[in-house]
Amino acid sequence: MTFVDLRSDTITRPTAAMRAAATDVPVGDDVFGEDPSVNALQERLADELGFAAGLFVASGTQSNLLALMAHCERGDEYLVGSEAHTYKYEGGGAAVLGSIQPQPIPQAPDGTLPLDLVAKAVKPLGDPHFARSKLLALENTWGGRVLPQDYLAKARELAHRKGLAIHLDGARLFNAAVADGVPARAIAQHFDSVSVCFSKGLGAPIGSMLLGSEELIAKARRWRKVVGGGWRQAGSLAAMVNYALDHHVARLAEDHRRARELADALRALPGLSIDGPHTNMVFVTPAAERVPALDAHLAAQGIRVFPGGTSKRLVLHLDVDDAGVQRTIAAFRSFFV
Known part of the structure; x- marks a missing residue:
């Protein structure tokens, strides 16, 4: 994968x-x-x-x-x-x-x-x-x-x-x-x-x-x-x-754009609190009791985030393209919808 x-x-x-x-x-x-x-x-x-x-x-x-x-x-x-x-x-x-x-x-x-x-x-x-x-x-x-x-x-x-x-x-x-x-x-x-x-x-x-x-x-x-x-x-x-x-300096704007697209899509999902985007970062807070299941689900879908914690920091960068953003949105959507 x-x-x-x-x-x-x-x-x-x-x-x-x-x-x-x-x-x-x-x-x-x-x-x-x-x-x-x-x-x-x-x-x-x-x-x-x-x-x-x-x-x-x-x-x-x-x-x-x-x-x-x-x-x-x-x-x-x-x-x-x-x-x-x-x-x-x-x-x-x-x-x-x-x-x-x-x-x-x-x-x-x-x-x-x-x-x-x-x-x-x-x-x-x-x-x-x-x-x-x-x-x-x-x-x-x-x-x-x-x-x-x-x-x-x-x-x-x-x-x-x-x-x-x-x-x-x-x-x-x-x-x-x-x-x-x-x-x-x-x-x-x-x-x-x-x-x-x-x-x-x-x-x-x-x-x-x-x-x-x-x-x-x-x-x-x-x-x-x-x-x-x-x-x-x-x-x-x-x-x-x-x-x-x-x-690679000017292209940082692409990371910021992708962060906006990710934040906008996740903000539409129930059960999530979204902070951001802030440049290339989006902070996602689910209900605490759902964090372990969300971690397991994202891992199974090939989306890597730090496990545990109350808030997930999602960082866009050179190695995440538009397709990667859409995969991430789909993985969150299939869990929360």
């Missing part, structure tokens, strides 16, 4: 053309800064998003960790959403490896952090009772939701007024840009550093990039080596990312 896998946009596989792009490219030792393909990718994205420098790394978790460790010292804190990926889903790396205290702030339903709560959470400067507030971290998209541009401008102004740097977990930055109809640079301009993931909607097999000032990236490069993330001949991976940037 061919599966329609809606668990995440991380499960995408590189296309044949992407694999072909990775052949016969110049490579070198990136720990020594000598991989020309990696260097070109870092320079390209830094230039496109408006930063002085970039650092190609293995994952978004690593990119965010390096940003936190470059912005903050031992005993510092960062302010972050209580449901944010950097706080909740990255193994506590900032605290475990960086001795950086997270200050979680309850998020609004749209993913924003109420700025009055952010302001109140900043610790008094110089008071030894408190960790030193150094960084505000936001996430865009969050649960597929796009943070408003005017909110980002206000958050940056507040952060800098309070003496904080501001970092963006932009794992799905390009989804946000496509949904807003703006260049990714228009979102990135509000931040002192940005993490971008290539192995989600863009479909590359591996890799993220941290962008920031030359000083910040120099610190992050050292920490990358310390945590075991130094590449050697990574130029082939960089070539696949370049292909994704050239060919």
Whole structure:
């Protein structure tokens, strides 16, 4: 059986053309800064998003960790959403490896952090009772939701007024840009550093990039080596990312369209509560007592979702076409109708 896998946009596989792009490219030792393909990718994205420098790394978790460790010292804190990926889903790396205290702030339903709560959470400067507030971290998209541009401008102004740097977990930055109809640079301009993931909607097999000032990236490069993330001949991976940037950004609109079609069809079914679509994500909540039977039914129909839980996140991506959407609708319809 061919599966329609809606668990995440991380499960995408590189296309044949992407694999072909990775052949016969110049490579070198990136720990020594000598991989020309990696260097070109870092320079390209830094230039496109408006930063002085970039650092190609293995994952978004690593990119965010390096940003936190470059912005903050031992005993510092960062302010972050209580449901944010950097706080909740990255193994506590900032605290475990960086001795950086997270200050979680309850998020609004749209993913924003109420700025009055952010302001109140900043610790008094110089008071030894408190960790030193150094960084505000936001996430865009969050649960597929796009943070408003005017909110980002206000958050940056507040952060800098309070003496904080501001970092963006932009794992799905390009989804946000496509949904807003703006260049990714228009979102990135509000931040002192940005993490971008290539192995989600863009479909590359591996890799993220941290962008920031030359000083910040120099610190992050050292920490990358310390945590075991130094590449050697990574130029082939960089070539696949370049292909994704050239060919897979505009097509994110197709994922968003398919998410709308899926949400509209499922909303018509009895016994389901639908949240979304939010860019490439649809959240489906059935009655709790029906979840086990629904999980078994979807699996039998070749539709992959995470089992259990009260809400199902359905993620559209490069490997789900229109036929896959129709199969998913049919599978839900045959259960609920």
